[in-house]
Amino acid sequence: MPSRALKKKSVVTDPVEPAVTPPPKSPETTFLTKPKLSPKSRKRDMPEGLWIRCPECEELIYDKELDDNLKVCPKCGHHFPIASRERIHSLVETCSFEEMDAQMEAVDVLQFTGAASYESKLAANRKKSPLLKDAVVTGIGRIGHHRVALGVMDFSFLGGSMGSVVGEKLTRLIEIGTDRGLPVVIISASGGARMYEGMFSLMQMAKTCGALAYHAKHKLPYISVLTDPTYAGVIASFATIGDLILAEPKAGIGFAGARVIKDTTQAELPEGFQTAEFLQKHGLIDAIVSRKEMKDRLVYYLDFLTAGRRPH
Numbered sequence: 001m002p003s004r005a006l007k008k009k010s011v012v013t014d015p016v017e018p019a020v021t022p023p024p025k026s027p028e029t030t031f032l033t034k035p036k037l038s039p040k041s042r043k044r045d046m047p048e049g050l051w052i053r054c055p056e057c058e059e060l061i062y063d064k065e066l067d068d069n070l071k072v073c074p075k076c077g078h079h080f081p082i083a084s085r086e087r088i089h090s091l092v093e094t095c096s097f098e099e100m101d102a103q104m105e106a107v108d109v110l111q112f113t114g115a116a117s118y119e120s121k122l123a124a125n126r127k128k129s130p131l132l133k134d135a136v137v138t139g140i141g142r143i144g145h146h147r148v149a150l151g152v153m154d155f156s157f158l159g160g161s162m163g164s165v166v167g168e169k170l171t172r173l174i175e176i177g178t179d180r181g182l183p184v185v186i187i188s189a190s191g192g193a194r195m196y197e198g199m200f201s202l203m204q205m206a207k208t209c210g211a212l213a214y215h216a217k218h219k220l221p222y223i224s225v226l227t228d229p230t231y232a233g234v235i236a237s238f239a240t241i242g243d244l245i246l247a248e249p250k251a252g253i254g255f256a257g258a259r260v261i262k263d264t265t266q267a268e269l270p271e272g273f274q275t276a277e278f279l280q281k282h283g284l285i286d287a288i289v290s291r292k293e294m295k296d297r298l299v300y301y302l303d304f305l306t307a308g309r310r311p312h
Helices: 063-068 084-091 118-128 164-180 199-217 258-265 276-281 291-305
Strands: 051-053 060-062 098-100 136-143 146-153 184-190 222-231 244-247
Touching: 051 063, 060 063, 084 136, 084 146, 084 291, 098 164, 136 164, 136 291, 146 164, 146 291, 164 184, 164 199, 199 222, 222 291, 244 276, 244 291
Parallel strands: 146 184, 184 222, 222 244
Antiparallel strands: 051 060, 098 136, 136 146
């Protein structure tokens, strides 16, 4: 049998490619990245004035819900500031309030000048609050079945400071209440006497207290309601001489700031010593009443204080 020579088959392999060196990076080389979406691009902008955050519980509250609840947080009960006319509306019977001295305005007797003049301050505050001529609204109204002489201070006007107009309006209100045999209810919200009027503002402390002393001589009741904040010349005069002294929850109440008191007395101050709760515990305040319950409680107290008196 003839022999055949076997030829070895050659193995075919892929050609080896030479190593490729990456091109050097150019400073102009840029890479496309996914754009970041800002929160505003993912949701609609929320219009201002619809929601407000409670400083106590940090919950967002619908503004209309807060208004309907008399500016009291429905979650934790925190009392927001409220305008004087809103407060009057929450207390008196519909269409029963007759305002007094509505056009009385302050004048710059001392020609006070500082960082800004007193006249410019007054003009700016009247522009900001066109329904107010000064920091208090006074008049005769009906709370429940009681006709009362009612004064409500407004902190939004120059910090509710007591100048000549505030003192004069409150004094006239008390005198009208005395002449007509009416109880007096004053709701305070103030940073104290108005420094722009100097001694004229301090004189209002004695004037209002004198009118209330004459009112008390006729055995007529006076209820003082303290709200946040009530300080200085107001707390040192008519605000703390009521037959009953009420306060809203957690209201800041005192004569001077905590730092001033500490520096003057050189003593450690108790925690929360300028709150309504502390002052009730130590006897200055008779009762702490929520804003939502204020009208009913005033009616209850007036029933007691005027029992046996003939209505005028």
